[in-house]
Amino acid sequence: MTRTRTMLAAFAVGLLTSTAALAGDVRIMWYSDGIEGEVLKDLIDRFMKDNPDIKVTIDNVSYSVVREQLPVQLEAGDGPDIARVTNLKALSKHWLDLRPLVADAAYWDKNFGDQADWMRPDGTDQISGFMTQITLTGGFANKTLFEQAGVALPGKDATWDDWAKAAKQVAESQQIPFPMALDRSGHRITAPDIAFGANYIGADGKPAPLDEGSKAFISKFIGWIEDGTMSKDVWVSAAGSTYRAGADDFINGQVAFYYSGSWQVPNFSTKIGSNFDWVATGSPCGPANCTGMPGGAGLVAIKYTKNPKDVAKVMDYLASEPVVKEFSERTLFLPAHKGVIEKGLDFKTDDAQAKTALGIFVTATTSLADLARKLPGWPWSDTIYGALVTRVSQAAAGEMTLDEAYSRIDADIAAKVKDSAL
Amino acid sequence: MAEISRQTSQNRTGQSLGEIAMVPVRLAMGVIDAPLRWVQKKFGLGGMAVFFLLPNMLIFGIFVLLPFFINFAYSMTGGTALFLSDRTFVGADQYSRLFDCSNYANPNTCAEDTFWTAVGNTGWFVILQVTLMIAVSLITALILNRDLMARSFWRAVFFFPVLLSPVVVGLIWKWILQRQGLLNFGLFGFGFDPHVWLNDRNWAFAATVGVSIWAHMGFYTLIILAGLQAIPKDLYEAAEMDGTRAMRVFSRITLPLLMPNLLVVIVLVLIRAVQIFDEVYVLTGGGPGTSTLFVTQYIYETGFAAQLRNPGLAAAASILMGLVLVVLTLVQLGLSRSRDKKGARK
Numbered sequence: 001m002t003r004t005r006t007m008l009a010a011f012a013v014g015l016l017t018s019t020a021a022l023a024g025d026v027r028i029m030w031y032s033d034g035i036e037g038e039v040l041k042d043l044i045d046r047f048m049k050d051n052p053d054i055k056v057t058i059d060n061v062s063y064s065v066v067r068e069q070l071p072v073q074l075e076a077g078d079g080p081d082i083a084r085v086t087n088l089k090a091l092s093k094h095w096l097d098l099r100p101l102v103a104d105a106a107y108w109d110k111n112f113g114d115q116a117d118w119m120r121p122d123g124t125d126q127i128s129g130f131m132t133q134i135t136l137t138g139g140f141a142n143k144t145l146f147e148q149a150g151v152a153l154p155g156k157d158a159t160w161d162d163w164a165k166a167a168k169q170v171a172e173s174q175q176i177p178f179p180m181a182l183d184r185s186g187h188r189i190t191a192p193d194i195a196f197g198a199n200y201i202g203a204d205g206k207p208a209p210l211d212e213g214s215k216a217f218i219s220k221f222i223g224w225i226e227d228g229t230m231s232k233d234v235w236v237s238a239a240g241s242t243y244r245a246g247a248d249d250f251i252n253g254q255v256a257f258y259y260s261g262s263w264q265v266p267n268f269s270t271k272i273g274s275n276f277d278w279v280a281t282g283s284p285c286g287p288a289n290c291t292g293m294p295g296g297a298g299l300v301a302i303k304y305t306k307n308p309k310d311v312a313k314v315m316d317y318l319a320s321e322p323v324v325k326e327f328s329e330r331t332l333f334l335p336a337h338k339g340v341i342e343k344g345l346d347f348k349t350d351d352a353q354a355k356t357a358l359g360i361f362v363t364a365t366t367s368l369a370d371l372a373r374k375l376p377g378w379p380w381s382d383t384i385y386g387a388l389v390t391r392v393s394q395a396a397a398g399e400m401t402l403d404e405a406y407s408r409i410d411a412d413i414a415a416k417v418k419d420s421a422l
Numbered sequence: 423m424a425e426i427s428r429q430t431s432q433n434r435t436g437q438s439l440g441e442i443a444m445v446p447v448r449l450a451m452g453v454i455d456a457p458l459r460w461v462q463k464k465f466g467l468g469g470m471a472v473f474f475l476l477p478n479m480l481i482f483g484i485f486v487l488l489p490f491f492i493n494f495a496y497s498m499t500g501g502t503a504l505f506l507s508d509r510t511f512v513g514a515d516q517y518s519r520l521f522d523c524s525n526y527a528n529p530n531t532c533a534e535d536t537f538w539t540a541v542g543n544t545g546w547f548v549i550l551q552v553t554l555m556i557a558v559s560l561i562t563a564l565i566l567n568r569d570l571m572a573r574s575f576w577r578a579v580f581f582f583p584v585l586l587s588p589v590v591v592g593l594i595w596k597w598i599l600q601r602q603g604l605l606n607f608g609l610f611g612f613g614f615d616p617h618v619w620l621n622d623r624n625w626a627f628a629a630t631v632g633v634s635i636w637a638h639m640g641f642y643t644l645i646i647l648a649g650l651q652a653i654p655k656d657l658y659e660a661a662e663m664d665g666t667r668a669m670r671v672f673s674r675i676t677l678p679l680l681m682p683n684l685l686v687v688i689v690l691v692l693i694r695a696v697q698i699f700d701e702v703y704v705l706t707g708g709g710p711g712t713s714t715l716f717v718t719q720y721i722y723e724t725g726f727a728a729q730l731r732n733p734g735l736a737a738a739a740s741i742l743m744g745l746v747l748v749v750l751t752l753v754q755l756g757l758s759r760s761r762d763k764k765g766a767r768k
Contacts, residue, residue: 067727068726068727069726071731072504072726072731075503075504075505076504076505087729090729090730177601232621233601233618233621236621236709236710236711237620237621237706237707237709237710238706238707238709239536239707239708239711239712239714239715239719239723240536240708240715240719240723240728241723241727241728241729242707242708244707252602382729382730383729383730386728386729386730390536393709393711394711394712396711397623397709397712397713398711399711399712399713400530404530408535411533416730419500419501419502419730419732420501420502420730
């Protein structure tokens with residue numbers, strides 16, 4: 001009888017260990033734009049040395065895995081224990097509430113409170129995680145090309161038209177394929193949309209129909225693609241809402257002005273090196289304002305974890321002031337941590353261009369439009385971004401007129417709002 | 423006499439060794455035999471057939487039929503939730519949405535315009551790719567069937583792309599065709615203007631057809647080659663003695679005797695063409711615009727990659743695509759049966 005019991009117990013233990021995560025196991029799904037994966041590994045190795053009972057595994061994946069596969073895993077009640085994501089609000093129902101688990105919830109509120117709403121379900125005080133970096137969209141100019149062309153870099157309050165005109169002169173003089181490029185991303189095109197007076201949020205809090213502000217910039221943008229001012233390659237290179245960056249064209253000196261964001265600074269610092277001089281320009285102005293779009297990547301705990309206490313320990317460590325400071329200084333990312341920002345950072349780079357660029361982005365965070373601040377925490381942002389990318393790129397490819405694109409954007413958004421209500 | 427006797431003795435030793443080796447096999451057969459006899463006695467000969475088919479049918483049921491029915495159930499639901507139990511029953515709404523169109527020839531008049539664009543693209547792709555694939559594979563097989571120098575080498579060369587993963591195929595051709603790719607580099611070197619092949623609607627579409635032919639023709643060439651080698655040589659010798667022209671030999675001997683293989687190839691190419699996705703997704707991403715967006719990519723984007731997924735709509739589209747494939751397979755079965763009947767009558 002005792003032998004049978006022992007065998008049954010052994011079988012049960014075997015079954016449990018084969019189907020459930022081991023206590024102390026924490027998996028992080030992580031994507032990298034630059035060297036942040038290596039920095040994280042270094043930080044985690046130190047954590048594991050101090051906490052031998054917790055084994056942290058970092059699964060380095062591509063950004064598309066986080067965007068396309070993680071949501072499906074989460075819907076199925078599966079996934080990693082911690083993940084680095086950008087669509088924080090739309091997936092917030094899957095995040096673990098760390099408030100009762102972290103060592104000092106007040107520390108989290110004080111230092112990461114400004115962005116806490118970006119990643120928690122509406123109407124809650126949940127602590128879901130923290131922003132590993134704050135990003136801001138903005139432009140970059142190839143200074144060497146401008147100098148070689150003898151064209152002055154447009155000044156601080158230059159408009160989108162000013163930049164288009166100057167970049168065109170540079171492209172003509174230097175025989176490069178495109179004067180300007182803008183990432184194939186709804187988030188990126190939203191900054192100039194807002195600068196042209198767009199408002200995405202309706203009176204009922206749901207998406208509003210496309211207004212004159214959005215239409216004004218989109219029509220200008222399509223005109224630029226048609227006359228060769230804006231890179232067509234980036235926008236027509238895929239169907240649907242697939243993300244495409246124009247960074248490689250800028251790095252290869254094929255574009256005079258590139259609109260992307262602060263996360264490209266370490267990338268450019270590493271890949272451009274001394275090949276040419278480049279500068280961050282901030283966001284060009286529209287008739288309404290000169291805003292960029294804030295955003296960033298957040299590290300969130302997943303509520304389907306089997307080891308919430310261990311997850312909270314890892315999160316506490318990664319959100320601690322010295323770790324955030326070291327992570328930001330080594331990766332050249334703008335931190336979200338208030339204490340770290342107040343005390344200042346010493347970015348670990350010899351690249352003066354990168355340091356100056358980061359300074360320009362930090363300054364630009366003070367001149368954001370109200371709507372730009374609201375959108376990262378608004379649940380319908382991604383819906384609008386997806387519709388914008390899909391239809392604007394079809395108009396850019398000449399598949400539909402601008403008016404058809406506008407009505408399709410409204411119809412797509414309305415269909416998504418209807419679907420989500422089911 | 424002594425030699426014969428030695429040989430007989432060796433044969434006997436060999437036989438007895440063989441019998442010893444067969445002992446465990448016979449034992450195993452004996453063990454299986456008893457339950458099989460019981461099954462046959464209990465359920466009859468028909469039952470035995472079911473018994474032997476059951477494992478295969480189980481696998482088919484679990485991995486093919488069950489997903490099909492689950493997919494059908496999804497197509498009758500709406501919302502963005504993943505689990506069937508969390509989804510709202512909407513009846514045939516997803517199908518109505520797909521067919522909500524005032525002019526099917528103009529996708530812009532349809533509620534789901536990208537679906538009909540993808541259907542149109544897939545239709546053109548199938549027509550072009552299947553025709554060209556059969557022609558190219560047949561010509562290649564006819565050439566490789568001749569007495570060429572280093573024939574095995576050439577066969578390996580044509581088969582090699584089949585061994586590559588579709589992602590690798592897509593990436594190789596992307597590096598060749600992109601703005602700063604190998605092709606433009608070569609053109610520039612010879613003094614021609616470079617062209618952005620993948621940004622041009624027509625060239626991008628032609629590239630998807632060409633790349634898929636390059637990647638898969640080796641496999642179909644091999645099937646046709648096997649058919650060519652099975653044609654009796656004496657038929658060709660008789661034709662040669664009669665002084666028959668080469669084209670007539672091809673149309674009267676080669677083509678009719680190759681038809682069973684060609685039918686298999688046509689169906690395989692057709693099914694594969696309707697399902698085209700992987701290499702095109704890597705090569706063009708469906709662009710420029712939606713000019714190389716095919717039905718499978720539409721299903722993938724709608725169900726998995728869109729910022730607000732719609733699994734119900736994706737499931738409805740995949741059911742429709744499945745029906746098309748069933749029809750194509752039935753047509754092929756019908757064709758091969760009618761050929762068999764004609765063959766039997768002759």
